[in-house]
Amino acid sequence: xxxxxxxxxxxxxxxxxxxxxxxxxxxxPWFVLITTGSPVKMSLVLTAEFVGVVALGLPSGKLIARxxxxxxxxxxxxxxxxxxxxxxxxxxxxxLSLPVxxxxxxxxxxxxxxxxxxxxxxxxELLGPVRGTDERLLGxxxxxxxxxxRFAALAGPAVGGVLIxxxxxxxxxxIDAATYLVSFIIVLVFVRPRAxxxxxSERTTPASGSGFRDVLGDPAxxxxxxxxxxxxxxxxxxxxxxxxxxxxxxxxxxxxxxLLTATNGAGLALGSLVAITALSRMGIAALTTAxxxxxxxxxxxxxxxxxxxxxxxxxxxxxxxxxAATLITRFTLRTAPDRRPHVLAAVTTTENxxxxxASVSVGPALQFAGTRPVFATIAA
Numbered sequence: 001x002x003x004x005x006x007x008x009x010x011x012x013x014x015x016x017x018x019x020x021x022x023x024x025x026x027x028x029p030w031f032v033l034i035t036t037g038s039p040v041k042m043s044l045v046l047t048a049e050f051v052g053v054v055a056l057g058l059p060s061g062k063l064i065a066r067x068x069x070x071x072x073x074x075x076x077x078x079x080x081x082x083x084x085x086x087x088x089x090x091x092x093x094x095x096l097s098l099p100v101x102x103x104x105x106x107x108x109x110x111x112x113x114x115x116x117x118x119x120x121x122x123x124x125e126l127l128g129p130v131r132g133t134d135e136r137l138l139g140x141x142x143x144x145x146x147x148x149x150r151f152a153a154l155a156g157p158a159v160g161g162v163l164i165x166x167x168x169x170x171x172x173x174x175i176d177a178a179t180y181l182v183s184f185i186i187v188l189v190f191v192r193p194r195a196x197x198x199x200x201s202e203r204t205t206p207a208s209g210s211g212f213r214d215v216l217g218d219p220a221x222x223x224x225x226x227x228x229x230x231x232x233x234x235x236x237x238x239x240x241x242x243x244x245x246x247x248x249x250x251x252x253x254x255x256x257x258x259l260l261t262a263t264n265g266a267g268l269a270l271g272s273l274v275a276i277t278a279l280s281r282m283g284i285a286a287l288t289t290a291x292x293x294x295x296x297x298x299x300x301x302x303x304x305x306x307x308x309x310x311x312x313x314x315x316x317x318x319x320x321x322x323x324a325a326t327l328i329t330r331f332t333l334r335t336a337p338d339r340r341p342h343v344l345a346a347v348t349t350t351e352n353x354x355x356x357x358a359s360v361s362v363g364p365a366l367q368f369a370g371t372r373p374v375f376a377t378i379a380a
Contacts, residue, residue: 009190014148020179022156031169043363050356052109061345076115081180125193147272161258211346267317
């Protein structure tokens with residue numbers, strides 16, 4: 001599978017850009033929190049990005065169908081790099097007000113849905129018309145690309161916590177901007193789908209209609225969509241809680257935030273290795289066990305002790321890649337090729353709608369109730 005042209009380059013581009021994104025996931029909320037002291041304003045900045053994601057969510061299916069997955073990815077990287085660089089640049093110039101930060105965050109979100117959907121759509125194109133329909137092979141390919149996210153989640157937070165302590169949060173954002181540029185170059189030079197008629201070919205007139213209708217019309221996809229929504233509601237909520245937990249209850253050191261997040265990343269990395277090597281041999285019992293392993297350790301977060309919180313985050317991370325690769329593969333293969341851009345755009349929109357709900361609700365909940373009731377709600 002690794003000999004598939006372009007697949008390793010796609011993994012590398014994903015690894016680099018996600019590493020930079022993890023730096024931002026730590027640096028941007030921390031920056032807002034220490035400059036304003038308000039969890040609500042921290043949530044607003046993250047919410048603005050989700051609003052941008054959702055705003056272009058469903059229309060992005062038509063965009064990908066017209067442009068193709070590779071070209072859409074290039075546009076996404078080319079746009080998000082300068083947008084990310086504008087945050088530290090405006091901060092240096094003294095022009096970074098909250099409305100400006102909200103606008104930039106919104107702009108970053110606008111290019112996220114088509115980019116993420118294209119990363120998923122391009123895999124069958126890279127594998128080819130025959131191998132791209134093999135569920136086990138496509139599942140392993142999804143696990144590999146998803147593994148880039150998980151391995152970045154191991155290194156990014158640990159490095160990010162140290163860099164924030166040494167350089168400051170705004171300076172760390174320059175690194176994320178640079179990773180978008182490198183990712184753009186890698187995709188431009190090395191990621192080229194096989195000749196043939198890809199799922200997003202411009203020679204195919206894209207079918208009209210919302211991808212949500214496809215999902216709601218298939219009983220299996222409805223259940224998978226509900227599971228995906230619950231997972232993508234809980235996971236971002238956990239990471240919105242962690243900066244407040246560290247600042248108020250665990251000493252206020254950003255390195256602690258980085259280490260806790262990296263512990264989750266270690267679980268994600270190990271789970272990715274399991275998914276890449278063993279996903280094709282897992283039955284429903286193993287996947288159900290993974291679902292339980294994802295949910296149950298979240299109750300450990302109520303302890304509010306660094307070691308116990310770290311164990312809970314590690315165990316939750318361990319199960320996530322197995323479930324993520326399974327869900328995305330099922331969504332891809334249960335959908336006709338001409339409908340995949342629309343369905344995967346709907347899937348990405350669902351993920352980000354859940355993240356939007358988390359970002360809107362968690363900040364005020366933390367402000368008025370504290371971390372323990374919020375962690376209990378997430379676990380439930």
